[in-house]
Amino acid sequence: MSTDAVAAIPGDTLRERVVDDLRAAIGDALLDSFVRPGDDVWVRVRTDAWRSAGLALRTLGFDYFCFLSAIDWMPSPFGKGEDDPTAPAPERDDTIAQGYAGGDTRLQVLARLVHPALHVGVNVKCDVPDTDPVVESWISVFAGANWHERETHEMFGIGFAGHPDLRNMYLPSDFEGHPLRKDFPLLARIVKPWPGIVDVEPLPGGSDDEEGDAE
Amino acid sequence: MTSTESLIDRRQLSYIAAQAADARLNVELETEGMTLNIGPQHPATHGTLRIIARLDGEQVVWAEPSCGYMHRGYEKLTEVRTYPQVTALVNRIDWLGSFANEVPFILAAEKLMEIEAPPRAQWIRTILFELSRIANVSLFLGDLGVQLGAITPVFMAFRDREYVLNLIEGATGGRFHPNFDRIGGLKDDLPAGFVDETRVVMKKLRNFCDEMERLLFGNEIFQSRTRGIGVIPKDVAMQYGLSGANLRASGVDWDLRRDQTLPMAWNKVDWKVWTHPDGDSFARCWVRLQEVRESTRIVDQLLDAIPTGPVMAKVPRIIKVPEGEAWVSTENPLGEMGYYLVSKGDLGPFRTKIRSASFNNISIVPWVLKGVYVPDIITILASLYFILGDIDR
Amino acid sequence: MSASLLAADLPYWAQALLRVLGGVVAVLLPAGTIVYVFLFKMMSFMQSRLGPMEAGPYGSLQLFAEVGKWLQKEDITPERADRFIFKIAPLVVLASTFLLVAVVPFGPDAWFTDFEAGVFYMLAVSSVSVLGILIAGWASANKYSLLGGLRAAGQLIAYELPMVLAVIGVIIQAGTMNLQNIVFAQNAGSMFGWDGLGNPFILTQFVGFIIFMIAVQAELTQTPFDMPIAESELVSGYMTEYSGFRFLTFFIAEFATAGVFSLIASVLFLGGWGIPFAWFGWDTMDDVDGWMNVVGPLIMVTKMMLLSFVIMWVRFSYPRFREDQLQRFAWKVLVPVSLVNIMITAILKVAF
Numbered sequence: 001m002s003t004d005a006v007a008a009i010p011g012d013t014l015r016e017r018v019v020d021d022l023r024a025a026i027g028d029a030l031l032d033s034f035v036r037p038g039d040d041v042w043v044r045v046r047t048d049a050w051r052s053a054g055l056a057l058r059t060l061g062f063d064y065f066c067f068l069s070a071i072d073w074m075p076s077p078f079g080k081g082e083d084d085p086t087a088p089a090p091e092r093d094d095t096i097a098q099g100y101a102g103g104d105t106r107l108q109v110l111a112r113l114v115h116p117a118l119h120v121g122v123n124v125k126c127d128v129p130d131t132d133p134v135v136e137s138w139i140s141v142f143a144g145a146n147w148h149e150r151e152t153h154e155m156f157g158i159g160f161a162g163h164p165d166l167r168n169m170y171l172p173s174d175f176e177g178h179p180l181r182k183d184f185p186l187l188a189r190i191v192k193p194w195p196g197i198v199d200v201e202p203l204p205g206g207s208d209d210e211e212g213d214a215e
Numbered sequence: 216m217t218s219t220e221s222l223i224d225r226r227q228l229s230y231i232a233a234q235a236a237d238a239r240l241n242v243e244l245e246t247e248g249m250t251l252n253i254g255p256q257h258p259a260t261h262g263t264l265r266i267i268a269r270l271d272g273e274q275v276v277w278a279e280p281s282c283g284y285m286h287r288g289y290e291k292l293t294e295v296r297t298y299p300q301v302t303a304l305v306n307r308i309d310w311l312g313s314f315a316n317e318v319p320f321i322l323a324a325e326k327l328m329e330i331e332a333p334p335r336a337q338w339i340r341t342i343l344f345e346l347s348r349i350a351n352v353s354l355f356l357g358d359l360g361v362q363l364g365a366i367t368p369v370f371m372a373f374r375d376r377e378y379v380l381n382l383i384e385g386a387t388g389g390r391f392h393p394n395f396d397r398i399g400g401l402k403d404d405l406p407a408g409f410v411d412e413t414r415v416v417m418k419k420l421r422n423f424c425d426e427m428e429r430l431l432f433g434n435e436i437f438q439s440r441t442r443g444i445g446v447i448p449k450d451v452a453m454q455y456g457l458s459g460a461n462l463r464a465s466g467v468d469w470d471l472r473r474d475q476t477l478p479m480a481w482n483k484v485d486w487k488v489w490t491h492p493d494g495d496s497f498a499r500c501w502v503r504l505q506e507v508r509e510s511t512r513i514v515d516q517l518l519d520a521i522p523t524g525p526v527m528a529k530v531p532r533i534i535k536v537p538e539g540e541a542w543v544s545t546e547n548p549l550g551e552m553g554y555y556l557v558s559k560g561d562l563g564p565f566r567t568k569i570r571s572a573s574f575n576n577i578s579i580v581p582w583v584l585k586g587v588y589v590p591d592i593i594t595i596l597a598s599l600y601f602i603l604g605d606i607d608r
Numbered sequence: 609m610s611a612s613l614l615a616a617d618l619p620y621w622a623q624a625l626l627r628v629l630g631g632v633v634a635v636l637l638p639a640g641t642i643v644y645v646f647l648f649k650m651m652s653f654m655q656s657r658l659g660p661m662e663a664g665p666y667g668s669l670q671l672f673a674e675v676g677k678w679l680q681k682e683d684i685t686p687e688r689a690d691r692f693i694f695k696i697a698p699l700v701v702l703a704s705t706f707l708l709v710a711v712v713p714f715g716p717d718a719w720f721t722d723f724e725a726g727v728f729y730m731l732a733v734s735s736v737s738v739l740g741i742l743i744a745g746w747a748s749a750n751k752y753s754l755l756g757g758l759r760a761a762g763q764l765i766a767y768e769l770p771m772v773l774a775v776i777g778v779i780i781q782a783g784t785m786n787l788q789n790i791v792f793a794q795n796a797g798s799m800f801g802w803d804g805l806g807n808p809f810i811l812t813q814f815v816g817f818i819i820f821m822i823a824v825q826a827e828l829t830q831t832p833f834d835m836p837i838a839e840s841e842l843v844s845g846y847m848t849e850y851s852g853f854r855f856l857t858f859f860i861a862e863f864a865t866a867g868v869f870s871l872i873a874s875v876l877f878l879g880g881w882g883i884p885f886a887w888f889g890w891d892t893m894d895d896v897d898g899w900m901n902v903v904g905p906l907i908m909v910t911k912m913m914l915l916s917f918v919i920m921w922v923r924f925s926y927p928r929f930r931e932d933q934l935q936r937f938a939w940k941v942l943v944p945v946s947l948v949n950i951m952i953t954a955i956l957k958v959a960f
Binding site (some may be wrong): 224249252258262273361362365367370430434436437439588589590591592593 | 651654655656657755800831834835839840841843925927928931932
């Protein structure tokens, strides 16, 4: 969708109706929502309503299960791995700022369902408590959530209550740590700084104004 | 095409077979089953997928794929790279149709940056996208023969895929990993002679499809091996998030190329989305065969009307993507491939969720393998069509 | 090959030696020819590629390179294999091929054994290879091998029967089980009083011929009946654990048996080594000129190549059956059809 087209749409009744329908179905368990007109919908539900939100969306016709994953909103304490390992670690801003539809916790579960007839997708988020990172499993709602929850459990350490078999998918079963959490270091970058983080080399004879012209 | 009654019969048959397999496992007097370990090094897994199957005789009572032998952690790696560098990584996800992997990522970044590639770039992207689909799926058609024991089709597939790879190489410089797509457009324009050459190749590929249809799809043995095998009903396919030809073969009329408004050129040309009501292995293969044909038609029409102009929009030299979240998915050769991109206004993505088609497509395997025979494992896996890099990422 | 031709003036040991040499030639020559001409070259052309081109002119020495390669490879026996049985299994399979070639007549006097119950013997010893395959599958201590071996046993037993039944039609028509006499019956025979072509049984026993060739295809475990090997499912079936020379033995046996079965099929249905006797006015076996002992084997080789071509052609173009479909095909199609064929043949034999 081009930028002009987005600007031309004042609101998006189709997608706003999705939010309204969901609110009608699960009530105040719907904490927050965000609609980008003509593009996508984000909703955030209460943690204890995670499964019922999935069920409600399926009843609303969103019966295509696209994916389920999680986001760790903590800024990485290691930056992008461009630090000099011999120098003391630089100061970094470690405030946690959640994305669309807000949030209160560091970890958020994210899933996407699609309405096959309307071709409207909805991104469902829910907060995962920091102390006891467990949400309900979606297996009984969408059978395909099985592998996605296993992957999320492995990569983020989020438990799924009701999942029969949270084995590791990729890593050995005795692997410690959850690789996609931001505080899990990417060791290859820690032991040796990577020079390629800025891939624009200065042009011969060029000056700084080349870089700044679009900012 | 079969009537509805026979379709229901088949579904019931596979259901009954699964029930029987379940029941057999519970009867203690029965002989002890055998656990067969298919893979990770096995000719049928074309990669390193491992399937642990519990057999009673030759019947599968329980099967579970075990992946991760090729997990490369792209989602983590994207967090330490800049946006232009990520395309080099995602190229390697579905390595047979690499260019198609780059497009949704670039589109997601463009969506956040609120820029759009110029028309000519969109056109060329679509052409290259369809060429990678042809290269990918035509190899599938040949590989299908090998999995079922016919060795000749795969050589024909390799032969004709070569023409397509030459085209991709001519345009991008890379046969398998083009890394050609840029935020805001493309690296280069098409080389001279590309249009004429492509027309010739598309003709060859259509001949290849006819050849495959006669050699393989019309074969009695092939049909008896694939029809009614591995039936996936519509609702199950939706629940598991199957996509691409696997979903269309279950009778779901769903194609992201048609159903989305992406800045690509698919909606500018005339083509058809093929579906098949059966949901069995034959349907999946047949839908893919038709898709190659449609792709050649799309490419031909796009070549006719390719606009002139620049191939690169005006983008800053150092790309910083504004803060936000975006989801873009496209109809890749294997199915729906999407990127959920979270940006913090930085040089690189904050988080990239790579939704790859094969991951979902293979997650249905424990369900669909229940009660089938050992040879059908291979048929079903071949017809679901996975690429290991696409499962493990 | 013309062992018995020289029998009169040679001591027994020399005759035996000649027969052994002739047997080795009769087994290895077809195997080598089939592998080079069909497996290397014809398959490559069908698949639009060139095949081996480097070793020798047009890749003709590739066979020797292959044999050299296999001989160099390490001979691995799995740790938990039944060692003795594991080691003799390929030899059992190859032995079956040698036993088969013993009854094939190559000319009026060029035969290894002139055996009265030749057809019976041929059908019996062809099953010996099943034993070899079964014990190879069992002794390998490998699940794929076991599945392959059991599939082979089921399949070969299922296809023995149509083969036997298909040959019975020929026996009824020829009135003998001696292969030499079957050749004679075809070449000295006549069709409705016209003897310009003799009476090759492929014309009268066409159904039997088709069934026989299908059964041969299954017996040889060639595609579409190659479930015991089934690369994409069972890796290599009963051959999975074999390497080096032992694998080579299986390989030779596979193609030598293809050659020998083509020879037998040409004897049973295509008139064997003979040319229509009416052309030269021969009436009995004794009338046949001595030069047929030289021309006969050439005719046989030509017919063998023709039939092997068909076998390989099918092999390269068809996908593979599933095990249960194969059994169904054998018991529900081939056996009834061949029984009907026998009945019709018998009625016609009595009627005329």
